[in-house]
Amino acid sequence: MKRYEVMYFFREGIRGVFLHGFTSFAAVSVIAACLLIMGSFSLIAVNIDRIIEELRNQNKILVVVNESLSRAEAQSIGTRINRTIDNIEELEFIPKETALENYREQLGEQGNILEGIEDERNPLRDRYLIQLHDVSLMRETIERLEGIAGVEFAAASFEVSEFILSTRSIVKAVSYTLIIMLLGVSVFIISNTVKLATFDRREEIGIMRVVGATYAFIRWPFVIEGFLLGLTGAALGFFLQWSVYSSLTRMVNGLIPSFNMSPFDDLMIIVLLLFTGFGFVVGVLGSVLTIRKFLRV
């Protein structure tokens, strides 16, 4: 392909965008709107997943060591746990003094009721806090922990772990279903908009064919036009998403100060890449598939 031909295709692609202003505007708006709807829903799903992940991190197994063991023996149990059980993500040894201190902190102003039970009179025992890779194996892991010599007992809140598991799977199923549905609807609307834009020019395509234009020659300006419309729609959608998400973050953080939504800066790159990819594919594919119909004769 010669340089002046490439330049011609680009010039024609850009010209097409402006020459068919209304259909271009419709295509860009539809792409941006679809991306905004899908993007907003996906970002909400990301935040819900993050909350669930935080809850999971807070739900740890408490392993209490037999009180007859010395400090050194209690510490050696950690190695045994790590060696015996694969499902351990994080294991933290907490001496009974630290456990008492933590308990006192939890009690806050009522912490003084613990006065006089320090040192030898400390009723607590050395312990481990364990976070699992796979929370669904919690019951099984506790049974195995209790089988390790020197472990007095292991405990965790099954209600919380089961709630996390079921909520997460529901959120995932709902998010995936809705995202796929929205994707299908978006592709349908966008391809129809592009089809409308191309249909508008079927006579022009017919004339091109009569004067001996090759299929590639006819197709390239449309591909470039679709590419430009897709990218413009993606860019518009991205900035709208940025603005909407930032406003939502400010609102939620104002209403529920304890809940921090993921800042947009953390998600910006992935959102930009996904939006650009979507805009590119929908714009180019939409034009290519539609124009193919008019090139058949």
Added chain:
Amino acid sequence: MVRLIDVYKQYDNGTKALRGITARIDDGEFVFLVGPSGSGKSTIIKLLTSELRPTEGKVLVNGFNVGIIRRGDIPKLRRTLGVIFQDFRLIEKRSVYENVAFAMRVVGAPPRDIRVRVPFVLELVGLAHKARRRPFELSGGEQQRVAIARALINNPKLIIADEPTGNLDPARSLEIMTILNKINSLGTTVVTVTHESELVNRFAKRVIAIDGGRVISDRTGGYFAR
């Protein structure tokens, strides 16, 4: 050169448009193709431009066999032709200059050649002063002259004019036919489909009359269709 050898064409709906047409048009000829509506004239034009393939028989146009032409070779065949339609078929959103230049771009002509050739051809058809106008700003006769300029721009071997005067008044029709005659006198083969017996008789060229999908007359010098 155009050769139609025992050509049959039956459409998918069963209509038999051509029933054994045989004709030969040599380089440099001017031929009128005449006949009533539904006689098969448009089908012949569509075969010559490779919009259709024959059901039976052979259609040879400028060295291409339309019956077996590959899809990728159709644009190559069309570049050896200049086609003029009754409804002009100009791109409304482009200027006169752009409509003509477009046909050169299609064949990969460099911009420098386009800048030289387009004004020359527009001058030939008397429209150099309207190069920046859009088709809708022109009269019917002027629009048809733009279509002629577009058909001429790549020096085609054969010009096919499908009812080129169908939308024009008698004076403009004569003007268009005079231009086509002039183009023919410079060596280009011209095939013109028309209903207008007055024009046919006036120019006294070879006339192939078609009716019912068959050639009913092929002679020079007048309108012999029934």
